[in-house]
Structure formats: C-alpha cells, structure tokens
Amino acid sequence: MTDPILEIADLHVEFKTYEGPLKVLNGVSMSVQPGRRVGLVGEAGCGKTTTMRCVLGILPNPPGKITKGSIHFHGQDLLHFSKREFQRIRGHGISMIFQDPTAALNPVFTVGDQLETAIRYGSKQTASRKEIRHRALKALSEVQLPDTERILTCFPVELSGGMRQRVCIAMALATEPELLIADEPTTSLDVTIQDQILRLLYDLVENHGTAVIFITHSLGVVREMADEVYVMYAGNIVEGASKDELFHAPLHPYTQGLMSAVPKLTGGGVAEGIPGRIPEYISPPGGCRFHPRCTRAMSRCAGECPQFVTIHPSHQVACFLHSGESHG
Amino acid sequence: MRFFSHPLVKRRIEAARKGWYKFSKNPVSLVGLSVIVLILILAIFAPYVAPNPEHAGRYVNFAESNQPPSLHHWFGTDTFGRDILSRVFFGFRYSLIMGLVVLAIATPIGVVLGLLAGYYRNRWIGTLIMRITDIFLAVPPLILALVVCSILTPSLFNAMMAVTLVWWPWYCRLVYGLASSYRGEFFVQAAEVTGATKAHILFREILPNCVSSIFTKMSLDMGWVILIGASLSYVGLGAQPPTPDLGTMVADGAKYLPAQWWIAIFPALAIMLTVLGFNLIGDGFRDLFALEEV
Amino acid sequence: MLTFILKRIGLSVIALFGLSVLIFCICHVMPGDPVRMALGARASDWAVENMREQMHLNEPLYVQYYYWLSDAVHGNLGQSLVTRRAVVDDIKEFLPATVELALLSGIIMAVLGITLGAVSGRYSNTWIDNGVRIFSYVGIITPSFVFAILFLLLFGYVLHWFPTTGRLSAGLVRPPVITGMMTIDSLIAGDIAAFANVFWHMILPAFALAMGGMAQEARITRSTISDNLGRDYISSERGLGFPERLISLKYLLKPSLIPTISILGMDFAALFSNAFLVELIFNWPGLSRYGMNAILRKDINAVAAVVMILGILFVIVNIAVDLIVAWLDPRIRLSGQGGE
Numbered sequence: 001m002t003d004p005i006l007e008i009a010d011l012h013v014e015f016k017t018y019e020g021p022l023k024v025l026n027g028v029s030m031s032v033q034p035g036r037r038v039g040l041v042g043e044a045g046c047g048k049t050t051t052m053r054c055v056l057g058i059l060p061n062p063p064g065k066i067t068k069g070s071i072h073f074h075g076q077d078l079l080h081f082s083k084r085e086f087q088r089i090r091g092h093g094i095s096m097i098f099q100d101p102t103a104a105l106n107p108v109f110t111v112g113d114q115l116e117t118a119i120r121y122g123s124k125q126t127a128s129r130k131e132i133r134h135r136a137l138k139a140l141s142e143v144q145l146p147d148t149e150r151i152l153t154c155f156p157v158e159l160s161g162g163m164r165q166r167v168c169i170a171m172a173l174a175t176e177p178e179l180l181i182a183d184e185p186t187t188s189l190d191v192t193i194q195d196q197i198l199r200l201l202y203d204l205v206e207n208h209g210t211a212v213i214f215i216t217h218s219l220g221v222v223r224e225m226a227d228e229v230y231v232m233y234a235g236n237i238v239e240g241a242s243k244d245e246l247f248h249a250p251l252h253p254y255t256q257g258l259m260s261a262v263p264k265l266t267g268g269g270v271a272e273g274i275p276g277r278i279p280e281y282i283s284p285p286g287g288c289r290f291h292p293r294c295t296r297a298m299s300r301c302a303g304e305c306p307q308f309v310t311i312h313p314s315h316q317v318a319c320f321l322h323s324g325e326s327h328g
Numbered sequence: 329m330r331f332f333s334h335p336l337v338k339r340r341i342e343a344a345r346k347g348w349y350k351f352s353k354n355p356v357s358l359v360g361l362s363v364i365v366l367i368l369i370l371a372i373f374a375p376y377v378a379p380n381p382e383h384a385g386r387y388v389n390f391a392e393s394n395q396p397p398s399l400h401h402w403f404g405t406d407t408f409g410r411d412i413l414s415r416v417f418f419g420f421r422y423s424l425i426m427g428l429v430v431l432a433i434a435t436p437i438g439v440v441l442g443l444l445a446g447y448y449r450n451r452w453i454g455t456l457i458m459r460i461t462d463i464f465l466a467v468p469p470l471i472l473a474l475v476v477c478s479i480l481t482p483s484l485f486n487a488m489m490a491v492t493l494v495w496w497p498w499y500c501r502l503v504y505g506l507a508s509s510y511r512g513e514f515f516v517q518a519a520e521v522t523g524a525t526k527a528h529i530l531f532r533e534i535l536p537n538c539v540s541s542i543f544t545k546m547s548l549d550m551g552w553v554i555l556i557g558a559s560l561s562y563v564g565l566g567a568q569p570p571t572p573d574l575g576t577m578v579a580d581g582a583k584y585l586p587a588q589w590w591i592a593i594f595p596a597l598a599i600m601l602t603v604l605g606f607n608l609i610g611d612g613f614r615d616l617f618a619l620e621e622v
Numbered sequence: 623m624l625t626f627i628l629k630r631i632g633l634s635v636i637a638l639f640g641l642s643v644l645i646f647c648i649c650h651v652m653p654g655d656p657v658r659m660a661l662g663a664r665a666s667d668w669a670v671e672n673m674r675e676q677m678h679l680n681e682p683l684y685v686q687y688y689y690w691l692s693d694a695v696h697g698n699l700g701q702s703l704v705t706r707r708a709v710v711d712d713i714k715e716f717l718p719a720t721v722e723l724a725l726l727s728g729i730i731m732a733v734l735g736i737t738l739g740a741v742s743g744r745y746s747n748t749w750i751d752n753g754v755r756i757f758s759y760v761g762i763i764t765p766s767f768v769f770a771i772l773f774l775l776l777f778g779y780v781l782h783w784f785p786t787t788g789r790l791s792a793g794l795v796r797p798p799v800i801t802g803m804m805t806i807d808s809l810i811a812g813d814i815a816a817f818a819n820v821f822w823h824m825i826l827p828a829f830a831l832a833m834g835g836m837a838q839e840a841r842i843t844r845s846t847i848s849d850n851l852g853r854d855y856i857s858s859e860r861g862l863g864f865p866e867r868l869i870s871l872k873y874l875l876k877p878s879l880i881p882t883i884s885i886l887g888m889d890f891a892a893l894f895s896n897a898f899l900v901e902l903i904f905n906w907p908g909l910s911r912y913g914m915n916a917i918l919r920k921d922i923n924a925v926a927a928v929v930m931i932l933g934i935l936f937v938i939v940n941i942a943v944d945l946i947v948a949w950l951d952p953r954i955r956l957s958g959q960g961g962e
Contacts, residue, residue, distance in 0.1 A: 096862075103853065466640075474917050475925060478918065607762060
C-alpha cells in the first residue's frame with residue numbers, strides 16, 4: 001500500500017455559540033490513497049462539509065475550533081500550517097468544488113477573471129498571461145462548455161446553474177490538484193443535469209488521475225462514483241469500506257438503515273426509514289452517538305464510544321457489535 | 329386573565345420574550361436602551377428631578393448669569409442666569425415629543441400609502457402615490473422642512489407639522505418596496521384565491537411581514553427627527569424662547585463660544601446623547617431582526 | 623440599460639415638475655405681502671399695486687404658475703426681494719461655491735469613509751475596528767452644525783490653523799471667473815497661491831459637512847465587508863489558493879462597495895441640505911446660505927429657485943449613483959432589475 005495522500009486521524013471540532021460549544025466532529029478518521037475515488041456519505045448536518053473545510057484550512061475560526069486530532073497531507077501536518085503554507089498547497093495540492101455554484105462564484109467578477117486568477121495562483125509555477133488564458137480556455141472546454149471565449153467574459157449571473165457548476169469544476173481542476181474535494185456538486189442542480197455533471201467529473205478525474213473525496217447524501221451517487229466509501233453520522237465516521245464490500249455487507253446498523261431506506265425499483269418491498277432524529281450537538285448522546293436510534297443497541301453503547309477498527313483490510317467499522325473481530 | 333390564555337396571545341408573548349432575550353444579549357442595544365430610559369425619566373419627571381425647574385420658563389437672574397459649571401449648577405448658567413442642567417432636562421421633553429409626534433403621524437400615513445402603492449403597483453393608484461412620494465423625496469428633508477416652517481409662524485408645533493409632512497414619504501417608499509416584493513409571494517396569492525378582503529391582505533398578510541423593517545426604521549428615525557428638529561430650532565424656526573429647546577439653546581450659546589463654552593456645549597451633548605441612544609437601539613433591532621430572517 | 627436610464631430620467635422629470643408645483647404653492651401661501659415687504663412699509667399704495675400687477679400677483683394661482691414656469695424656462699427666475707438682483711445672477715454667483723464645497727466634502731467623505739470602513743471591516747473586533755466604530759457613532763450622532771461650530775472654534779479661533787470665514791483672504795485677487803469655482807479657476811489661471819488659499823478656506827467647512835457622511839460610509843462599508851467575509855465565494859476563492867491580499871483588496875472590496883455607493887448618493891445629497899447651516903456658520907457665500915437667508919426673509923422667488931436647483935442636483939446625483947451601482951453589480955444590469 002502506497003502512502004495515503006490524505007490522512008485524517010481522530011479529528012474533533014467544536015463550534016462556540018451563545019448556548020455553549022457545539023461538538024460537531026467527534027473523532028473523524030479517514031484516509032485517501034492517491035488517485036482513488038472516496039465517497040463520504042451522510043445526512044445533512046453530520047459534519048461532512050466541516051471536515052473538508054478543516055482539510056482546506058477554511059474552517060471559520062471564530063466560532064470553529066479544532067480541539068483534537070490531526071490531518072496529514074503527503075505527510076505534512078496541516079493543522080500547524082500557517083496561512084501562507086495553506087495558500088501554497090491550495091490549488092495544485094488540494095482543491096474544492098462547493099455545493100452551491102451560485103454562492104461559490106463572486107457575482108461581480110467575470111468567469112474569466114476568477115478562473116484565470118485561480119490558475120495563476122493555484123499552479124506550481126508562474127505562467128505568462130497568454131499561457132494562463134490558454135489554460136483557462138482549455139479548462140472550460142474540458143468541462144464541455146461551448147463557446148469558451150465568450151464564457152470567459154460572462155458574469156456568473158448570465159449562466160445557468162449547470163453551466164455555473166461546470167465553471168466551478170473547471171476552476172477546481174484547472175490547477176491540476178492532487179486531491180479534489182467535491183462537496184455535493186450536483187445537489188443544487190436539476191436531475192437531468194446531475195447525471196451529466198457526474199459523468200463529466202468521473203471522466204475528468206480518470207484522465208487526470210486526481211484523488212477525489214466525493215461528499216454526498218445520496219447512496220446512488222456513491223455507488224456510481226466511488227471506489228471506497230466512508231459513512232458518517234453525527235460527527236463520527238461509523239463505517240469505511242470498499243464500495244462493493246459496503247453495498248454487499250454493510251456492518252454498521254446505521255449503514256444498514258440507510259441501505260433499506262432507499263426505495264428499490266425492482267424487487268418490491270417497502271422502503272423503511274430510520275426512526276428518530278440526528279442528535280443535538282450541544283449535548284450529544286454519551287457513548288455511541290447513534291445508540292438512541294439503534295435497533296440493536298446494547299447497554300455498553302450508551303457508556304463508551306466505539307473505536308474505529310479494521311475488520312478486513314478493506315472494511316472498518318465503529319460499532320460494538322463487531323468490536324471483537326479486529327484483524328490488526 | 330382569559331385574554332392571556334388565548335393561544336395566539338400566548339404565542340405573541342412567547343415571541344416577545346424570545347425577542348427580548350436576544351435583544352438583551354447584545355450589549356450595544358442595552359446601552360442604547362439604558363440611555364433612552366434615562367432620558368425618558370429625566371424628561372417625564374423633569375419638574376421633580378431638575379434642581380431649578382422654574383428656570384425652564386421665564387426666569388431672569390442676572391446676578392447668576394454666565395456662571396461656569398460648579399457644584400451649585402452642574403452645567404453652569406446662561407446669560408439670563410438660568411440653570412442649564414434644568415433646562416436640558418426640560419429640553420429633552422421637547423426633543424422626545426418632536427420625535428414621537430412626528431413618527432406617530434408620519435408612520436401610519438406612510439405605511440398605509442406604501443401598502444396601497446405596493447399592492448396596486450400597476451394600477452393608477454399605485455403610480456399616483458409613488459409619483460407624489462417622489463416629489464417629496466426629490467429634495468432632502470431638511471430643506472423642505474425649512475421652507476414649510478418659514479411660511480408658518482415659528483413654533484414647536486409648526487416645526488413638528490413641517491417635519492411630519494416631509495417624513496411620511498420615506499415610510500411610504502420603504503413599505504412600497506416590501507409590499508411589492510411580497511405581493512408576488514404565494515401566501516398573498518393564497519389569500520387572494522380564498523377570497524380574503526383587500527384590507528385583510530394588506531393589513532393581516534403583508535403588513536406583519538414589514539413590521540420588523542418599519543420598527544427598525546422608526547427607532548433609527550427618532551434620532552434623525554430629533555436632529556432635524558434641533559437644526560430647525562438652531563435657525564430659530566422651532567420652539568421659541570424662553571422654551572428650553574436643545575437646538576435653540578445651542579444657537580443661543582454659540583455666540584458665547586469659546587469663553588462661555590458650557591452654554592452651547594451641554595445642550596449639544598444632550599442632543600448627541602439622545603440621538604446616540606436611539607441609534608444604538610435601532611442597530612440592536614436591526615441585528616435582532618436580521619438574525620431572525622436568516 | 624438605456625431604457626433603464628431613460629425611465630429613471632422620465633420619472634425624475636415628472637417628480638421635479640410636481641416639486642415645482644409644490645414649491646410654488648408653498649411660496650405663494652406665505653402669509654404677509656411680499657411686495658409690501660420688499661418695497662417697505664412706506665411705499666405708496668400705487669407703487670405696491672403696480673408691482674403686484676407686474677408680478678402677476680392678482681391673477682389666479684395657476685396663471686401665476688404658468689408665468690413663473692415660462693419665465694424660468696427662458697432663464698428668468700424673477701428678482702430676489704432681498705438682493706434686488708435677478709435671481710439667476712445670484713445663483714450664478716453662489717452656486718459654484720456650494721458645488722465646490724460639496725465636491726470636496728464628497729471626496730473626503732467617500733475616500734476617508736470607505737478606507738476607514740474597509741480597514742475596520744478587515745480587522746474586525748480588533749482595536750482598530752473598535753476605534754473606527756466609536757468614531758463613526760460620534761460622527762453620526764453629532765449634528766453638522768455642532769461639528770461646524772466646534773471646528774470653527776477649535777481650529778479657527780483657538781488654534782488659528784485655518785481662516786474662519788469667506789473663501790479668499792482679503793488682499794488676494796480673485797482669479798478670473800470661468801466656472802465660478804475658485805479652486806478650478808485659479809488652477810486654470812495658473813495662480814497657485816490663490817488656489818492654496820482658497821483650498822485652505824475650504825477645508826474646515828468641507829470637513830464639518832463631511833463628518834456625518836464619512837461616519838455612515840465607514841459603518842456601512844465595515845458591516846458589508848464583515849458580512850461578505852463569511853460568504854461562500856470568499857471561502858471558495860481562498861480554497862482555490864487566491865492570496866489573502868488580493869482577496870481583501872479586490873474580490874472582497876468590489877462587492878462590498880455596492881451598498882456603500884448607494885448610501886454615498888444619499889449622503890452626498892444630504893451634504894447640500896446640511897450646507898444650509900454650515901455655510902451660515904462659516905459665512906461661506908454659497909447657494910445654501912443664500913437659500914437660508916431667502917427662507918428666513920421670505921424671498922419667495924429665491925426660495926423657489928434654490929429648491930428647484932437643489933432638486934435637480936439631487937436627481938442628477940441619484941441617477942449617477944444608480945448608474946455606478948449598476949456598473950458595479952452586473953446582476954442589476956443583466957437581469958433587468960433596478961429601480962421600480
């Protein structure tokens with residue numbers, strides 16, 4: 001196994017509010033190999049975006065604070081990076097596509113301006129204006145936008161939602177990052193466009209060999225896009241496995257619940273939801289955060305927090321139901 | 329007590345309580361509130377708290393004139409020997425009255441016209457109202473107020489009327505903008521479809537959504553109205569002597585700067601304090617309502 | 623875009639027209655007989671009656687309005703009952719002084735206000751920020767006449783740093799009148815000494831006028847920048863590797879200027895109205911002081927003319943502001959929004 005390009009270990013994050021600290025992340029661990037596609041699945045509000053903001057170093061500092069844990073990118077400790085060091089690795093090192101392309105693009109500057117600035121500052125070497133422009137056009141055509149010259153002069157308001165998302169993808173990939181974080185890139189788009197964008201992303205990362213972390217709340221998307229999947233619940237990674245493993249044999253009760261909650265077109269049967277709601281982060285349940293909703297909870301679950309242990313080489317889980325079976 | 333147990337009333341009280349909780353979390357708003365409460369108390373109870381309440385009226389004592397601030401007269405005395413501290417307390421009355429009266433009249437007029445104009449924006453009545461509003465908004469308020477004041481006999485009452493006349497268009501425009509945008513919202517269309525009367529739509533559907541903006545504007549406006557009132561008094565078009573109006577006092581005292589600085593400075597500070605208080609409260613409301621909108 | 627401008631101009635013309643009617647009615651409702659006031663109590667009845675005929679004062683109001691309007695269009699705004707000159711001449715003399723002052727004030731207001739606000743917003747919650755916020759509060763709550771008195775007192779009488787009245791010190795020759803604005807005229811004439819002198823006279827009143835607006839601008843800029851700092855596009859830009867400096871100076875500033883410029887328009891207009899008191903205090907021979915005197919002495923022709931001119935200026939400023947905002951914010955231009 002080659003060294004992971006990104007390694008997050010036991011990350012804890014708190015948000016300070018008037019009512020008290022919100023314990024948003026409660027021990028997140030994951031690792032990403034170079035060139036692999038990793039899916040991060042979880043409900044809205046479980047902490048996916050917060051985790052990724054930590055990786056990029058854009059966690060809003062009041063009120064957010066990293067209280068424990070570490071993040072390593074190519075072995076470098078990101079948590080002790082200065083602003084300058086972060087700025088240097090952003091772009092060609094790590095790049096991000098945001099969920100809402102309309103909010104992610106500066107409304108008063110042209111696409112060309114923003115794209116070219118991204119290329120200029122996100123690349124390893126300095127490039128001439130001509131070259132930057134050339135690369136900008138190339139990036140736009142890679143995301144299959146027509147009439148690239150004109151788009152460079154457009155303002156975001158002039159483009160449709162799908163086109164804006166393509167622009168964001170172009171901006172993220174134009175700097176040829178080693179790791180791309182895609183935060184629900186299709187959620188705010190029409191269903192018909194979603195498929196196109198997903199296919200586009202798939203092809204692009206294939207061609208560039210980029211490692212991707214794909215954040216989504218949709219199992220369907222994960223199934224298409226990812227090689228490995230991490231499942232997140234209420235600030236914890238509860239399960240991590242290769243895609244086939246996860247879908248064939250989900251181990252954590254939450255994952256199993258998610259799987260059965262998806263209505264199936266074939267095979268009949270009724271989709272079942274998971275009873276209960278996600279916990280309040282002000283006073284989360286003690287021990288395993290899922291235990292109040294878990295049908296197979298044991299008394300141990302309320303007291304202790306299960307560790308994230310490796311069951312097979314390609315399957316990890318944080319659950320006391322499987323804790324006796326670790327294989328190193 | 330049955331009134332208070334009605335569910336709607338209970339909800340309103342609960343909302344008010346929550347609002348107060350949030351409002352009081354903001355130190356700036358609390359400072360503003362304290363300032364205003366202080367001024368209110370001084371103004372209302374002026375005859376009792378002022379050391380020399382009779383100085384607020386016709387009073388002359390040249391032996392004591394132009395005394396600098398001392399233990400006996402905290403703010404000193406003016407050329408007529410009147411205690412400035414007492415006059416300032418009474419002066420607060422006139423400033424507050426001006427603000428209250430102007431807003432009490434201008435706001436309802438402006439809001440109602442704004443609602444009508446916004447809802448009927450594409451009909452003749454909407455256009456008419458907005459064109460009239462535009463006329464009044466074509467010049468800065470102070471100027472028009474000055475002109476109107478000048479044709480009437482200078483007095484506090486006339487100054488209030490002048491400022492009211494100039495002020496209602498701002499509320500009209502504010503509410504017009506809000507009402508126009510709410511008009512297209514689904515809750516309005518739903519009300520129309522189910523046969524609600526126009527009055528109901530305007531006042532029970534659209535208006536409640538505008539209340540927070542109107543309220544914020546009112547609290548900020550108190551300060552501005554008081555400033556305009558002071559400016560009018562400064563040029564002699566407001567309350568007339570011997571009424572202790574703060575603006576008039578500044579004007580009178582300006583002649584004696586820099587030697588007898590206290591005659592002008594203390595009333596000026598009093599004006600500023602009042603405006604500060606309302607500005608802080610207004611900011612507090614703005615923050616309060618902005619959070620709720622998010 | 624063009625239709626937008628034309629529509630705005632059209633609406634403004636209607637408003638100005640309505641304003642003219644309004645001001646005309648107000649002026650002619652003034653109690654007291656203006657003619658008698660002008661001619662004096664001892665003028666003969668015949669003289670008074672003659673003048674009344676001349677001024678069409680015996681005709682119905684709408685006829686008087688017609689005369690007034692047609693005269694105005696031909697450049698005759700009547701005669702000032704106070705200065706006894708044609709109002710037009712008075713305006714030619716006094717307007718440039720006010721415009722000059724307002725321009726300097728406006729520049730001070732915009733540049734200093736926005737800079738302070740930007741610095742304050744960028745360094746939120748530090749001592750710089752708190753200092754600027756306190757300063758802005760003081761600026762907003764203090765009436766402009768108080769600033770005028772204080773500045774005059776402190777910098778003029780006590781410290782003697784600045785002259786206390788007028789536009790030009792005695793003994794200096796006034797530069798040839800081209801625009802009427804002494805600063806520009808003296809520059810055109812190459813008279814640097816006069817330019818410096820006039821400029822020096824302008825500083826105190828300009829600052830007194832500018833303080834309120836400066837404080838407003840600083841506040842708005844600060845809160846907008848503070849808000850925009852948290853926006854997704856700024857996080858996104860940071861995430862893509864944009865240098866912090868570039869973000870502050872370019873990508874954060876431009877969107878934040880939009881509300882500021884809108885307020886700037888209003889504040890600039892407020893300058894003209896605050897000038898009424900400030901010019902009086904500094905004895906600055908400008909349109910506002912002229913207007914103020916006209917108001918206090920019920921000089922109806924002058925009042926009407928001054929109000930109309932201010933109205934026109936106000937309208938021009940508002941349209942200019944709308945144009946600038948539309949240029950800054952493509953969302954307004956390109957989605958056809960803006961105005962009513």
